[in-house]
Amino acid sequence: MNSTPLPASATDWHTLEVENSLELLNSHAETGLSTSDADQRLQVYGTNELQETAGRSPWQILLDQFTNIMLVMLIAVAIISGILDVVKLQQAGGVTEGEIPFKDTIAILAIVVLNGVLGYLQESRAEKALAALKRMASPKVRVLRDSKQMDIAAKDVVPGDIILLEAGVQVAADGRLLEESSLQIRESALTGEAHAVNKQAKIALPEDTPLGDRLNMVFQGTEVVLGRGKVLVTGTGMQTELGRIAAMLQAVESEPTPLQQRMTQLGNILVSGSLVLVAIVILVGLIQSGWNWANFVQLVEVSLSMAVAVVPEGLPAVITVTLALGTQRMVRRNALIRRLPAVETLGSVTNICSDKTGTLTQNKMVVQWVDTLEHKYSITGEGYEPTGEFMNAGQKIDPQSNSQVKTLMFGSVLCNDAILQYEDGQWQVLGDPTEGALLALAGKAGLEQSSLTKQIPRVAEFPFSSERKRMSVICQQSDPNNDGKLENYVMFTKGSPEIILERCQEIHLGEGLEPLTPQLRAQILERNNEMAGRGLRVLGFACNYLAEIPNEGTEETTEQDLIWLGLVGMLDAPRPEVRDAVAKCRKAGIRPMMITGDHQLTAQAIAQDLGIASAGDRVLTGREISKLSQTELEVLVNEVNIYARVAPEHKLRIVQALQKQGKFVAMTGDGVNDAPALKQADIGIAMGITGTDVSKEASDMVLLDDNFATIVAATEEGRVVYTNIRRFIKYILGSNIGEVLTIAAAPIMNLGGIPLSPLQILWMNLVTDGLPALALAMEPPEPDVMERPPFNPKESIFARGLGAYMVRIGIVFAIISIALMWWAYNWTQAPGYTGDRDAWKTMVFTTLCIAQMGHALAIRSNSRLFIELNPFTNPFLLGAVIVTTALQLLLIYVAPLRHFFDTHWLSLEELGICIGFSALMFVWVELEKLFFRFYRRS
Ligand code: ATP
Numbered sequence: 001m002n003s004t005p006l007p008a009s010a011t012d013w014h015t016l017e018v019e020n021s022l023e024l025l026n027s028h029a030e031t032g033l034s035t036s037d038a039d040q041r042l043q044v045y046g047t048n049e050l051q052e053t054a055g056r057s058p059w060q061i062l063l064d065q066f067t068n069i070m071l072v073m074l075i076a077v078a079i080i081s082g083i084l085d086v087v088k089l090q091q092a093g094g095v096t097e098g099e100i101p102f103k104d105t106i107a108i109l110a111i112v113v114l115n116g117v118l119g120y121l122q123e124s125r126a127e128k129a130l131a132a133l134k135r136m137a138s139p140k141v142r143v144l145r146d147s148k149q150m151d152i153a154a155k156d157v158v159p160g161d162i163i164l165l166e167a168g169v170q171v172a173a174d175g176r177l178l179e180e181s182s183l184q185i186r187e188s189a190l191t192g193e194a195h196a197v198n199k200q201a202k203i204a205l206p207e208d209t210p211l212g213d214r215l216n217m218v219f220q221g222t223e224v225v226l227g228r229g230k231v232l233v234t235g236t237g238m239q240t241e242l243g244r245i246a247a248m249l250q251a252v253e254s255e256p257t258p259l260q261q262r263m264t265q266l267g268n269i270l271v272s273g274s275l276v277l278v279a280i281v282i283l284v285g286l287i288q289s290g291w292n293w294a295n296f297v298q299l300v301e302v303s304l305s306m307a308v309a310v311v312p313e314g315l316p317a318v319i320t321v322t323l324a325l326g327t328q329r330m331v332r333r334n335a336l337i338r339r340l341p342a343v344e345t346l347g348s349v350t351n352i353c354s355d356k357t358g359t360l361t362q363n364k365m366v367v368q369w370v371d372t373l374e375h376k377y378s379i380t381g382e383g384y385e386p387t388g389e390f391m392n393a394g395q396k397i398d399p400q401s402n403s404q405v406k407t408l409m410f411g412s413v414l415c416n417d418a419i420l421q422y423e424d425g426q427w428q429v430l431g432d433p434t435e436g437a438l439l440a441l442a443g444k445a446g447l448e449q450s451s452l453t454k455q456i457p458r459v460a461e462f463p464f465s466s467e468r469k470r471m472s473v474i475c476q477q478s479d480p481n482n483d484g485k486l487e488n489y490v491m492f493t494k495g496s497p498e499i500i501l502e503r504c505q506e507i508h509l510g511e512g513l514e515p516l517t518p519q520l521r522a523q524i525l526e527r528n529n530e531m532a533g534r535g536l537r538v539l540g541f542a543c544n545y546l547a548e549i550p551n552e553g554t555e556e557t558t559e560q561d562l563i564w565l566g567l568v569g570m571l572d573a574p575r576p577e578v579r580d581a582v583a584k585c586r587k588a589g590i591r592p593m594m595i596t597g598d599h600q601l602t603a604q605a606i607a608q609d610l611g612i613a614s615a616g617d618r619v620l621t622g623r624e625i626s627k628l629s630q631t632e633l634e635v636l637v638n639e640v641n642i643y644a645r646v647a648p649e650h651k652l653r654i655v656q657a658l659q660k661q662g663k664f665v666a667m668t669g670d671g672v673n674d675a676p677a678l679k680q681a682d683i684g685i686a687m688g689i690t691g692t693d694v695s696k697e698a699s700d701m702v703l704l705d706d707n708f709a710t711i712v713a714a715t716e717e718g719r720v721v722y723t724n725i726r727r728f729i730k731y732i733l734g735s736n737i738g739e740v741l742t743i744a745a746a747p748i749m750n751l752g753g754i755p756l757s758p759l760q761i762l763w764m765n766l767v768t769d770g771l772p773a774l775a776l777a778m779e780p781p782e783p784d785v786m787e788r789p790p791f792n793p794k795e796s797i798f799a800r801g802l803g804a805y806m807v808r809i810g811i812v813f814a815i816i817s818i819a820l821m822w823w824a825y826n827w828t829q830a831p832g833y834t835g836d837r838d839a840w841k842t843m844v845f846t847t848l849c850i851a852q853m854g855h856a857l858a859i860r861s862n863s864r865l866f867i868e869l870n871p872f873t874n875p876f877l878l879g880a881v882i883v884t885t886a887l888q889l890l891l892i893y894v895a896p897l898r899h900f901f902d903t904h905w906l907s908l909e910e911l912g913i914c915i916g917f918s919a920l921m922f923v924w925v926e927l928e929k930l931f932f933r934f935y936r937r938s
Pocket of ligand 1: 355356357358432434435464465466467469470471494495496497538539595596597598599
């Protein structure tokens with residue numbers, strides 16, 4: 001078929017009849033485009049992507065960096081130090097030999113710019129990375145090409161493509177409906193209207209029909225809530241309605257995490273605190289000197305240093321990098337983070353509520369039993385390969401020879417939306433694995449899907465939903481004489497056996513129909529329970545004969561008085577790795593719970609096998625939950641771990657009940673109606689493989705492999721991230737406290753000068769503290785990370801001793817450096833001293849830096865000593881300590897650097913003394929660990 005480029009921007013497709021639209025776009029409803037035609041069209045129309053016009057422009061991101069309160073304060077410090085330099089220059093009557101005027105100002109401004117640029121690079125990288133993650137989760141689309149159904153990336157859809165819609169799918173492009181069945185679409189993304197719209201293919205509408213009333217059209221970005229549809233794509237990419245209002249595009253979600261928000265608050269507090277400190281130092285200094293303004297310049301210098309010292313300039317960058325690294329580690333373990341806060345809060349999860357099918361089990365179904373009450377057949381064969389035997393009491397039987405089984409097999413093929421195909425050397429299912437297993441079963445009975453669906457075509461359907469737990473199809477019979485009934489149409493219904501059985505009045509027995517007596521019903525339920533009790537997934541089948549095609553929306557009345565056909569039991573083996581993951585959860589104080597749409601006995605058998613529940617544990621069913629009040633449910637959720645036959649609305653109630661009990665809940669979901677529960681959960685988790693687009697959109701995290709074990713792995717990573725963040729906050733803020741106290745001590749001890757200039761403090765906060773802090777963020781997990789209870793999500797970051805540690809270490813740090821300062825001052829001022837008399841300042845500077853190296857090495861573990869750890873498990877830290885120490889030495893021994901940073905040459909003896917004092921810090925932290933170890937044991 002040749003394609004002529006089309007007016008892709010034409011907006012009046014809704015006025016056309018189906019045939020005209022197909023003609024105009026040179027497409028065909030039954031065959032779709034050919035692959036080569038589609039490739040050509042992709043060249044002409046471009047990819048089906050929206051140009052991201054929303055979000056911040058690069059300039060805005062850059063500008064935003066300088067609105068950070070810490071940077072604003074640094075700019076203020078730079079300006080004031082510039083003014084001080086002017087005053088000093090005036091007093092000295094010009095630049096003295098070898099002095100660089102405005103050095104501090106220039107250096108601080110350079111650091112501000114550097115910090116801003118780094119922040120900009122990091123943020124734009126983070127935004128790009130998030131966008132890339134989002135693309136990884138981007139939807140696939142089922143299209144018809146070369147007469148075959150296939151899944152392709154949404155961006156490769158072209159005008160003229162025929163796409164197939166089903167519940168849960170996000171519509172990938174604008175299109176004209178060709179066929180539909182109970183199709184309901186939520187168009188709130190476009191029209192703001194929350195209610196789903198019933199779509200109709202077989203109408204043409206007036207030109208001026210508003211967007212919300214174009215019932216024969218579907219639009220990109222909207223969501224299929226129910227039913228199915230076949231659509232001719234009329235517009236892609238920016239040529240869609242959504243493309244036209246690109247401003248409505250949701251920007252990549254990169255909202256700050258709770259921790260980042262708290263850190264911004266902390267920044268504000270520290271900046272205001274340091275301003276108060278500045279005021280106090282100046283005021284007290286002036287009062288002490290009897291308002292001698294000659295001291296003013298020195299007082300301002302002291303207070304500027306203190307102001308710079310208080311603020312942890314390096315912290316925001318380290319936190320951003322840690323969170324970004326966390327998302328990368330998680331994606332390597334198949335957990336794709338969609339909202340950044342999840343990285344940090346995953347460590348707080350107390351309950352994981354998981355679906356059964358596909359998450360705890362493999363979702364590779366194979367039918368093992370067919371039970372028509374009269375006969376029970378075991379089925380041989382493996383996987384989805386449609387070859388195997390029907391066995392009865394050790395004898396092969398021909399399923400075609402038994403009319404009940406034959407009808408049931410017809411139902412398996414016709415009441416089915418999946419496709420079984422042989423590709424890449426194996427049998428694969430396109431669609432629901434449960435239905436794939438039924439097609440394989442029918443194949444074993446000699447039925448072939450493509451010919452049967454032509455012979456007995458589907459004319460109507462009542463689609464499956466998790467609430468209904470069943471589906472029906474109505475097909476036109478070519479030879480209407482089944483069961484002696486002459487009606488033109490046959491309806492096949494399949495679903496949860498209890499529900500189907502309730503709707504049956506007759507049963508196929510022998511060669512005819514019999515009324516379903518209570519005894520027969522009890523026998524059927526017993527057979528069902530027997531299979532479910534062995535962990536099998538059981539479906540019930542029924543049929544009925546209809547004289548007319550039922551209208552849409554009449555399922556409740558049509559799916560009545562059915563004829564029972566039989567049960568089909570399929571095996572869906574548990575995932576082998578889940579047992580260990582469940583055990584790991586228990587050790588970590590996390591309660592795994594199963595919430596499934598399947599039968600209670602199936603759920604119980606699997607849960608028991610995996611260690612989620614023990615024999616005899618209570619199961620709560622959807623029906624029971626419906627009868628419970630929310631307060632009653634809140635009590636029961638504390639003891640019940642298995643929830644069966646639940647509908648999505650029950651999931652929502654279970655999350656709410658758990659949250660009311662103070663639990664922090666991770667909940668999985670895959671269906672279109674799971675979105676509210678996923679949004680309500682503290683961590684909403686969607687399935688990457690089987691999940692609907694709608695559930696993914698509502699989630700915080702997507703499991704790329706649908707595997708429960710991945711949730712546990714992500715939780716572990718979350719704990720590591722949170723522990724590492726706490727570790728470097730301890731490390732950085734402890735040092736800030738030490739610096740401030742040391743600077744404040746200098747004037748009190750009357751040393752005639754301050755030991756540290758603002759530039760040196762910035763150097764410490766950004767470089768000598770910053771590099772080891774970044775390395776601490778890479779610390780591998782401690783072996784007991786999954787043997788501790790979860791973090792309380794409400795606790796402050798300073799809880800559990802962190803605040804006390806910071807203050808304690810800050811004071812120890814200050815005592816060490818003040819002692820050194822006192823010693824060094826007296827040493828350099830002694831009459832016989834031949835070196836630089838200001839060398840004491842550099843000794844203080846060096847001690848503060850090197851003590852932090854010891855601190856970094858010791859703080860790796862809260863409980864284990866440095867010698868008990870393998871130093872090479874965090875090579876970054878070793879590298880950071882070596883590089884930082886070397887840089888510090890360069891500042892002292894390389895003349896231009898010494899000059900710029902205002903340091904002084906230290907003799908080997910002086911350097912040795914600095915290292916000796918510094919080592920005390922390391923010794924102190926190690927002794928603390930020994931003390932707490934002893935204290936806890938006794
Ligand atoms: P989980 O919630 O753990 O994923 P599930 O797949 O059983 O388990 P649902 O998809 O909500 O949950 O299905 C609920 C029930 O509906 C199933 O137990 C089964 O009895 C029935 N069912 C599932 N798939 C189909 C289908 N394609 N056609 C008819 N009935 C189905």
